[in-house]
Amino acid sequence: MNPLSVSVLAALFIFIGGVTVLIMLEMTGRVRDNAGKAGLILAHRILGYLFLSLFVLILLFMIRKVAGFQEELTPRAVIHIVLALTLIPLLLIKVLVVRRLPQLSAKLPLLGITIFVFSFGLTGITAGYYVLHRSNLTYTTLSAHDNDVLDMELGKAVVNKKCAKCHSLERVYRAYKSDDGWAGTVNKMALLDSPNITSFDVKQALNYLVEQQKKRQAKRPAGLENDIGKSLVSRKCSVCHNLDRVFGARKNIKQWTSTVGRMVTTMDDPDFLSEQEKTDIIAFLSRREAIE
Template identity: 60%
Template sequence: MNPQTTSLLALLFVSVGALASLIMLEVTGKTEDQSGKTQWIYTHRLLGYFFILILTVMLFSMISKVAGYQEELKARAVIHIVMSLMLIPLLGIKILLARRYPRHSAKLPFLGITIVLLSFSLTGITAGYYSLHKSNLTYTTLMAQDSEVLDLDLGKAIMNKKCSKCHSLERIYRSFKNDEGWTKTVNKMAFLDTPNIAVFDIKQVTNYLISQQKRRQENNSQRERDIGKTLVSQKCSICHTLDRVYGAKKNGLEWNSTVARMIRTMADPDFLSKEEQSLITDFLSKRRKKE
């Protein structure tokens, strides 16, 4: 979940808790008017279950984010986590007293108010943070004049710090996108994390990811060429010399037809797979272009 969604959920969380506590005080604090007490207790119980459900959803989201975070947590995040975890035993004790130990029911209002105050505090340092910090961040793209300040090592460092807050870095390195795709992705993530990321950061991260993508593509292309060359040496040399193969001047379609004819000549369905056939054809046709 993005910060805006979690902030709205946190505000709902506090509102439900405050309403449940108000009903509890209404039921336990008034002695002269007890009309509708059963309905108020039932409503309080439903709100309590809803409160626990929201807390469970937010805890799951928090644990998912922390699990993928690869940098040391900031003090604000640590305080938020500690306060969130404190709610679990407090809620457990409150439910236990209400269900199993009715003689201690006088302590329930105090526990309820403590839970609401704790919920309000932990929400204030997160939802309040994103509400108070406004950002004028706009869609950012790389320009020619940016080359003077762009640095790959800096871009990698910023990416490791910023992107790992919401997901693992493995998710990034497994993605394959063009220049426009990476630009859109980084801008989208930056808007979600505003105001924690600046235009300078966006450009550095975008430049690093685009450069990283190009390096991977070059490595993959070289790997495919090496495999194609090896297959030519292993398969084609069975029937004729490699000088004959490398001396032939053919385009991609012609090489594809030649390789297909050789496969039929061998009469072996396992002689070359479709992928191997494609690698040989690509290697031979691209080799001709270089020459």
């Protein structure tokens, strides 16, 4: 589940909570004929359980997210977590009263409203922050006069701190991209996490990632290319068939390019091979042909 679908779930959560409370007010606030009331009770119950399921779903997602978090939490995050935890006993008490303790049912509307108020605060404290801090982020690239502000240490700090929020850093450091490719990716990520990644962060991260990749590439001695290609083939190409199929084939560089391209299409996973890994595999497989 990505952060966007959580926002959608959270909006749905508040909406359903609101409707459930309105129905409850309608039921208790007015003296009505019993026939109309039965429908309202049913609607209230269905929506109530939907509300509860959404809460559990979002909670599970959040627990997974927090589990990977090593930084100090912001005060906003702390309030958010406290509100979420408070909701758990409130919801349990509500279900308990409804199911087991009918004598207490006069207290239910108050409990329902409390739950809704807490949910609203819970969602609002985060949603409000994002709405108020919406940055007018524009596509940021590096230009010559940025050299004065660019700093590798700062770039490293930005990447390690801000790029590990939604996926591992391994995903970042594994990628090989052209300078424009990095600009595209980092801008896309900044947009996904707006307003937390500013234009300044984009510049620092971009500078660091491009330089870092140059260093990584320079470190690879020529002989090592073979080893990299070989280990990539044994890791990546044995997912669907055994390696005999790969090593048994005789192809030139053009044919390997086409075969590896077809395998990537079959795998249908954008993260299966980066451009650099593809190049390494093709180079290894076709060089092997020349050696033998």
